[in-house]
Amino acid sequence: MRLLQLHSDFIEYEPIEKEIRDAEEIVSKSKIRLEDLVVAFVAVEDRDDESVVKIAVDEIKKYLDMVKSSRLLIYPYAHLSSDLAPPTLAIDIIKSVESFAKGSINQVYRAPFGWTKSFNIKVKGHPLAENSKEISKQEEHKHADPLHREKESSALKNEEKLQSFWYIAQPGGEMTAISKYNFKKQNQNLQMLVNYELAKNRAVNEQPAHVRLMKKLALADYEPASDAGNIRFYPKGRLMKSLIEQYVTRRVMEYGGIEVETPIMYDTKHPSLQSYFNRFPARQYNITSDNKQLFLRFAACFGQFLMAKDFNISYKHLPLKLYELTRYSFRREKSGELVGLRRLRAFTMPDCHAFCRDLDQAKEEFLKRFELSISVLNDLGLTIKDVEMAIRFTEDFYNENKDFMTDLINRFGKPVLVETWKERFFYFTLKWEFNFIDGLGKASALSTDQIDVENGARYGVEFVEEDGTKKNPIILHNSPSGAIERVIYALLEKSAKISKEGGIASLPLWLSHTQVRVIPVSQEHIVYCEKVLAELTENQIRADVDDRDETVGKKIRESETEWVRYTIVIGDKEINSDKLIVRDRNEGKQREITLHNLINEVKAQTRDKPYLPLNLPLRLSARPQIIV
RNA sequence: GCCUUGGUAGCUCAGCCUGGUAGAGCGUUACCUUGGUAAGGUAGAGGUCCGGGGUCCAAAUCCCCGCCAAGGCUCCA
Numbered sequence: 001m002r003l004l005q006l007h008s009d010f011i012e013y014e015p016i017e018k019e020i021r022d023a024e025e026i027v028s029k030s031k032i033r034l035e036d037l038v039v040a041f042v043a044v045e046d047r048d049d050e051s052v053v054k055i056a057v058d059e060i061k062k063y064l065d066m067v068k069s070s071r072l073l074i075y076p077y078a079h080l081s082s083d084l085a086p087p088t089l090a091i092d093i094i095k096s097v098e099s100f101a102k103g104s105i106n107q108v109y110r111a112p113f114g115w116t117k118s119f120n121i122k123v124k125g126h127p128l129a130e131n132s133k134e135i136s137k138q139e140e141h142k143h144a145d146p147l148h149r150e151k152e153s154s155a156l157k158n159e160e161k162l163q164s165f166w167y168i169a170q171p172g173g174e175m176t177a178i179s180k181y182n183f184k185k186q187n188q189n190l191q192m193l194v195n196y197e198l199a200k201n202r203a204v205n206e207q208p209a210h211v212r213l214m215k216k217l218a219l220a221d222y223e224p225a226s227d228a229g230n231i232r233f234y235p236k237g238r239l240m241k242s243l244i245e246q247y248v249t250r251r252v253m254e255y256g257g258i259e260v261e262t263p264i265m266y267d268t269k270h271p272s273l274q275s276y277f278n279r280f281p282a283r284q285y286n287i288t289s290d291n292k293q294l295f296l297r298f299a300a301c302f303g304q305f306l307m308a309k310d311f312n313i314s315y316k317h318l319p320l321k322l323y324e325l326t327r328y329s330f331r332r333e334k335s336g337e338l339v340g341l342r343r344l345r346a347f348t349m350p351d352c353h354a355f356c357r358d359l360d361q362a363k364e365e366f367l368k369r370f371e372l373s374i375s376v377l378n379d380l381g382l383t384i385k386d387v388e389m390a391i392r393f394t395e396d397f398y399n400e401n402k403d404f405m406t407d408l409i410n411r412f413g414k415p416v417l418v419e420t421w422k423e424r425f426f427y428f429t430l431k432w433e434f435n436f437i438d439g440l441g442k443a444s445a446l447s448t449d450q451i452d453v454e455n456g457a458r459y460g461v462e463f464v465e466e467d468g469t470k471k472n473p474i475i476l477h478n479s480p481s482g483a484i485e486r487v488i489y490a491l492l493e494k495s496a497k498i499s500k501e502g503g504i505a506s507l508p509l510w511l512s513h514t515q516v517r518v519i520p521v522s523q524e525h526i527v528y529c530e531k532v533l534a535e536l537t538e539n540q541i542r543a544d545v546d547d548r549d550e551t552v553g554k555k556i557r558e559s560e561t562e563w564v565r566y567t568i569v570i571g572d573k574e575i576n577s578d579k580l581i582v583r584d585r586n587e588g589k590q591r592e593i594t595l596h597n598l599i600n601e602v603k604a605q606t607r608d609k610p611y612l613p614l615n616l617p618l619r620l621s622a623r624p625q626i627i628v
Numbered sequence: 629g630c631c632u633u634g635g636u637a638g639c640u641c642a643g644c645c646u647g648g649u650a651g652a653g654c655g656u657u658a659c660c661u662u663g664g665u666a667a668g669g670u671a672g673a674g675g676u677c678c679g680g681g682g683u684c685c686a687a688a689u690c691c692c693c694g695c696c697a698a699g700g701c702u703c704c705a
Contacts, residue, residue, distance in 0.1 A: 222697080336629075336699085336701075343704075426705060519665085
């Protein structure tokens with residue numbers, strides 16, 4: 001017996017005419033509408049007998065409980081099988097299913113057997129809404145086997161290939177099965193990552209700290225007029241984001257990345273993309289334009305692969321590295337999955353692909369990019385201490401590249417989470433990522449790299465080998481920082497952690513909106529303040545002056561709550577001497593310094609980092625108020 | 629999608645249980661104050677109590693339907 005269950009908002013059906021001679025007689029041919037129910041499409045197959053009835057009803061009942069529904073429509077649907085039972089037997093079995101189901105299910109309906117029916121159905125969108133089963137007489141034995149798992153139509157996955165084995169690998173290369181590993185105190189975050197990945201035990205009832213901070217610091221906010229997960233960035237957030245974007249781009253270009261730009265929407269009917277879609281039921285924004293079905297990119301991969309396909313590449317050009325910073329990549333994550341800046345539907349992703357000649361070259365390049373990623377994160381204010389690494393690979397890859405794997409783990413220098421598969425299902429054979437663990441124990445991937453052995457051929461990317469033959473390259477997929485929004489999330493969450501432990505929450509100076517704030521004691525000092533301001537600005541330091549008609553105390557308080565690192569108060573004393581009194585927020589106290597030395601101090605801390613001027617009026621009285 | 633919580637002034641929220649004049653703080657406007665390292669004072673303006681329906685003499689408040697959001701579940705190739 002074949003069973004397809006759909007959790008539906010409604011179904012409407014209307015018997016049109018008898019399809020077979022043995023069709024049952026029906027009372028009325030009028031249209032029937034049922035709401036909020038499970039529709040079970042049933043096909044009775046040749047081998048079936050009455051013994052499948054109980055099994056089928058048990059399955060249906062289990063499914064109804066799972067989706068918390070108590071209304072069932074049994075809908076005979078021959079098209080589920082090509083091996084149908086004779087109609088007379090089928091109708092008996094279906095009727096048995098109906099009467100048996102009535103014993104345990106509140107409301108049971110059945111559509112007539114043997115009729116052509118028109119129907120209109122709306123299936124709910126949740127992951128369990130579609131469920132397909134094949135029921136046979138041996139089903140009961142299968143159930144006794146704990147390894148037996150259900151097939152779900154929505155998962156096109158080959159589950160055997162997908163079964164994961166989990167380990168902790170330590171520097172040196174030793175691997176311990178996760179159940180046997182003893183987590184030490186310093187590995188708390190790794191343990192949280194393991195919990196997050198495996199135990200799925202992460203119920204918390206709090207708003208993440210960064211959501212409050214992104215609003216308080218006037219960086220970013222939700223945009224109610226857009227789709228959820230599409231964030232608005234205020235001037236301060238935009239500036240911070242621009243700086244990170246410029247920094248990451250510069251580092252990738254120094255590494256050898258060639259910057260390109262690719263479209264944000266693609267035709268679903270394109271052959272390369274189509275085969276990708278068939279394999280991975282995607283979550284993307286769809287657009288219909290004229291007669292085309294387009295989707296918004298969820299990564300820079302397609303654009304770069306389609307571009308590389310048209311290149312004339314020799315082995316001498318490899319590794320060839322293409323880079324794009326996507327603003328945006330889109331993923332239509334389910335509404336409930338979206339959180340602040342952590343998980344969005346539109347995000348900015350640095351994406352660098354390296355096309356490599358062979359595995360040896362890919363491995364060599366892989367290590368370079370690993371070092372690049374660590375260095376980039378470090379400069380952004382996130383060290384190895386702040387992240388946990390996960391490595392995922394196929395067993396074959398591991399067995400053939402043990403030394404390489406050990407090298408990778410040693411470079412990280414801490415125990416890492418390992419996930420392995422017996423066979424390759426995804427397009428990569430090896431993947432690592434750095435996960436940031438936030439104050440609520442949630443893990444989010446930042447930097448990542450993958451060895452892709454599949455998409456070269458899928459997209460028809462080729463290079464000419466030394467002997468003149470054409471080959472598909474191995475492709476590495478690296479994002480040295482992860483999504484820019486997510487970097488900001490991690491920085492804010494890290495600050496919140498520090499603050500919770502009694503420290504001073506702050507952002508790296510080069511990413512701070514205002515680096516120095518100048519406060520006049522009274523209106524008559526403003527002119528002098530602006531001179532100081534001009535000198536700071538000339539030296540590429542972001543400084544502003546609080547010329548509003550407020551008391552000094554209040555201005556200082558606001559400077560502190562805005563996380564401004566250096567605050568200078570200027571009155572008669574300062575005008576008549578060459579010394580300034582600076583309030584250093586990191587130290588929590590004031591000290592005397594000359595303007596020249598202050599400039600040098602700031603420059604020393606922001607050396608080699610991008611600079612952008614303030615994107616708001618330098619006088620606070622001229623700024624619109626953005627937050628409370 | 630499901631579960632939970634929420635939607636009241638520009639912002640953050642109280643009021644709702646127990647129906648009867650629309651509230652506070654911050655911000656904003658005006659005036660006073662001209663200041664020295666974390667909030668100076670006084671006065672004013674500011675409301676479709678998310679939308680629709682119902683109950684009631686009377687609904688921000690109770691009931692029903694809907695919309696939107698957040699958090700959780702799930703998911704995260």
